[in-house]
Amino acid sequence: MRKILIALQLIFIGLATPLHAQEIPANTFKIELLANANAILREEITEINILSVDKMRVKNRRTVTVLNENGDYHVQAYTFHKDNIKILDQQARVYNSSGEEIKKFKKRHFEDRSYLSSSEMYGDSRISYMNYTPVGYPYTVVFEEEYETNSTVFRTSWIPLDTYNLSIEKARYIFKNPQAIPFRFEERNMDGLEVEREIMATGLEYNISNVPAFTSEKHSPDKSEFQPRLLVALDEFSLVGVEGSGNNWKDFGKWQYEHLLEHDAQLPQATIEKIEKLTANAESDREKAKIIYQYVQDNTRYISVQLGIGGWIPMPAAKVDELGYGDCKALTNYTRVLLETQNIPSYYTVVYGGDRKHLDPEFPSMQGNHVILNIPQEDQDIWLECTSQSIPFDFLGRFTDDRYVLKLTPEGGELVKTPAYGAKHNLTRTEAEIRLDEESFTADITRHKSGIAYDKIYGIQIIKERNQKEYYKELWGYLGHFEIQNLSFSNDRDSVKFLEKLEIKGKNFSRKAGNRLLLPVNFLRPTVYSLPRDETRKMPIEITRGESYADTFRYYFPQGFEIESIPEKVHLENEFGSLFIQTSLIEAEDGPVLEVERKLIINQGLWEPEKYEAYYKFLNQIKSYNNQKAVILTAG
Template identity: 45%
Template sequence: MIIKRILNTLFLLVTLFSFSQQNLYTSFSIPDNLKQNANAVVRDDATTIILQSSQSMLVTEKRIVTVLNKEGNDAVNAYMHYDDNVNVKTLEVLVYDNFGKVIKKIKEKDFRDVSAVDGGTLYSDSRVKYLEYTPIKYPYTIEFNSEYETNNTAFINSFFPVTEYFLSIENSSYTLSFPEELVIRKKEKNIEGYKISKDLTSTKIHYSIKNVSGIKPEDYSPNFSDIVPKVMFASKQFSLKGVNSEVENWNEFGTWMYHDLIKSTHDLSEGTIIKIQELVKNEPDNIAKAKKIYQYVQDKVRYISVQVGIGGWQPFNASEVDRLGYGDCKGLTNYTMALLNAVGIESNYSVVFAGDSQRS
């Protein structure tokens, strides 16, 4: 009798779980408050990151999004950036109709695969695979499953549940697991006013958020990124394109970049050094000399981007830019710095981020 009751209880729990899961694939179960100001609703977004070591990271995501109208198509976000350091393990999409029935299965080979850089780049190993799907009718639901492994641990995905206007969140979670010997730093932004749960231990970080109604843009409102919650993470010990490092603060970051990536690239030939010294010898001061050198660089070289491996961060040698007559932002910056150094003018190599773009 007791065994029978246990079996009946287990059956009921399994049934309830299956029913609740099935409810995520139809718009009928979306709470009314989440449909307001929403073109799409994230039903569940679970990101799991396992830092296996400072040189290996496994990232898994399961994202279920119900798209209510055509303006919500962009909220699907079914894509994956990759390069030679990323091993794609899983990439697939299931499409459901409004009643929760699977109407299409899309495998990795069916994703569009294109370069992830613009026309100004001569060559790069950065690419992106993305879903190209035209719905037959609305609403519909997309389930996006992805998993990849990488030896780049310098950049850990953030917990960023609300990614755009007119997007509601039913449930979103983020879990970061790591060995106890790794030191993980985090920075929380704009989490006040949101019901965010978090659980922090010596080897795991977990955040979750539920029932966030869509945000409607307003005139003269702050930047979107300044009003939505975001938690950023970084490991003190990391690997970037095969270069290992340990960085505690910005000073150590700058020291690492200079000594490991930049210092060895200031290798102008003796002939170029003599030429540039001759060019500025009659200028009255360092400002005038710098202007002459900037004009020299502008007349001599042109911008062409080549970003492969650590080349996305490490500039070409100054001698190569001088010989070839071209380089990317890092290469041209570094070349100009080497020319200034050749005539005794101190300058500093700087890395600047604007939005999602890195510039040197």
């Protein structure tokens, strides 16, 4: 730490000379900004200038002092662009730990390349970036960019602290709206921070300073729940030249429905006739929808397309039918159009997929990164994930479950929630029969999984057998050395249940002590959450999905073995979950059988940081009880 402080002082001294007086503020920052920081945002000035409904100019000047190699990411000396985003200027300067300029980049020095993800087949997204490898730490980068775009529906909000382990000395946001286009803004998570605000009819200015870095803590909420943000949106806007308006979810959804969706789609007659034939004997709309969904899964595959307005408007259904592929928008729209041929209404639905669960329900704006399909029903709606060739009908899984989504209807947008899978649905039920002697054991294992437990495992059936076996050996590494003799799966997509059957053989599962065996009675242990010891917890504890486990283990012994002692019954229950374990001795013709029943429930919930120690102890109790042992007398 002392070396870092000395080096930082040199930066400040070097950058305080007249030559660089305007480059980086010479005043030192508060020592608290070093805590948990890999880099410090010395100063950032973001200026948004709304020139018209369909023209916006953005300037950004970002000065970052990088403290170590983990802080390189925070430099962010790059600009994403595409056909509708024109880069006007880019430049950067790099300073060493003595405050001396060691590298200068002008616009022509920035490298430019296509920016496609592994799932994208084609697109016009590009990145222009500074290619620089640090030669020592700390170092400082001043990066400036300026660009214009005809999309004013995006890039207007401000997230100065967008990641972990970055602190802020100063950050400024300037929103200029000289045309006085109606706009809205809302603050998020700014209470208790040093914030200066100036609010005008034609713009905003926000200054934030001395924000310490926050660090990732296990099982804490998504960072969007606590990072300071300023949400800003125009009520009249443009998306790649397509103008729109809306300041509530209904109007915003109606604009998307009318301008971004395909209407009066024309499918080939041969495809319509094929669907008619496939659904001819179906007795309900649900059955027809299931047949059509299977048809889409059998005849299409997912490939992302991000090209101009095509990044937001689905590929026409007829084109998907011809090519056999599409992105989430295209495949969802294609399924919707196929359902229309059978007079089944369905709704294109915008969602944030992944760990960030929710659209912000209080701030209508262009949000989301994925689309799914909603089919209304009298009792319970049907939800379809149209990009997967293997996920069951009417099952969403972890990517889009339990969150606010925007359903696009002819009447407008409707904010609804997708199904949540509770602990009783997310069930792993295990049965195992174990035969053992002094040196080895064999076990027949059957596991039934449903809900999110199904979602986590069903993909195993399509990987190579070698990788399947490696998965179980890593999962059950506490069994010591064992070999998988037989392995099979059964995937019941209709009931969303997955069955695993294994026969394994291993050695030294129990520990020998003279003529006794110390036998762990909980043969397979549930993969429960683990937490590190943390006496300075800052964030709440969040368990996003509950889980439940129901296990039965039966142990069989050779002739002459005796069961000397068994563990006492366990019953543990609190706000975090519950654990029940009962070990019983059953007399059978071939000798005594040890039977273990275990039921574990982990509750979904959000708890304040002060509950961390109690939660930590709860998980440790589970681990301790999972290590219970019986004492077995051997024949010798």
